Amino acid sequence: MSKVEIFDPALCCPTGVCGPNVNPELTRVATAIFLLEKRGYDIKRYNLGTEPGIFVENEEVNKILHEKGPDSLPVTLVEGKTAKIGAYPTNEEFAEWFGVKVEELAEKPKPRLTIDLKPSK
Template identity: 60%
Template sequence: MKTIKIFDPALCCPTGVCGPNVDPELTRVASAIFILEKKGFPISRFNLANDPAAFVEHKEVNQVLHEKGPEALPLVMVDGKVEKVSSYPSNEEFASWLGVEVKDLTTEKPRKTLL
């Protein structure tokens, strides 16, 4: 089973999905990760503000940060290899890396019943 590690820029909380102005991209990523974790896929996230040691311990991440600076974040590693720099993976990328269907990475929105 493939392992995904996401190195986030400094966020206010572990997922960045908090506060009055939530970035829809962070919401999408948090939702996809939640679904994948429920399916048993090992996904780790490291927030620069809360986990700076992880950025130093992973030599590949440290090297990219030295070369490109903080603009390289978010950075995604799959099985120890840097796969994506400067943006979060799309649902299609998550699906491709983990061998799941893209449709499985979206939650169905509740529908209101009209009386």
């Protein structure tokens, strides 16, 4: 099983739904990560704005930031090695790294609660 780490640029939220415009790429990535985490896969995501220490401590990411600057983010490491720079992994890449079907990474969450608004008789 792979270990995947994604080092994000400074974001106000990882889902892409904060602010005036929804970022569909961040929403896609957040959904895929949520579904992988839910299944117990080893995937972590770090935000430069809230966790800068991790970016400094990780030699691989630190080196990329010194050489290419913050525009190189996001950076994705698989098993500690650089797999992608400057773009988020595709669902196909996630599927390959974790041995799952691509379709499993686009599932819509099932509602936890249903409300019946029909008037009672």
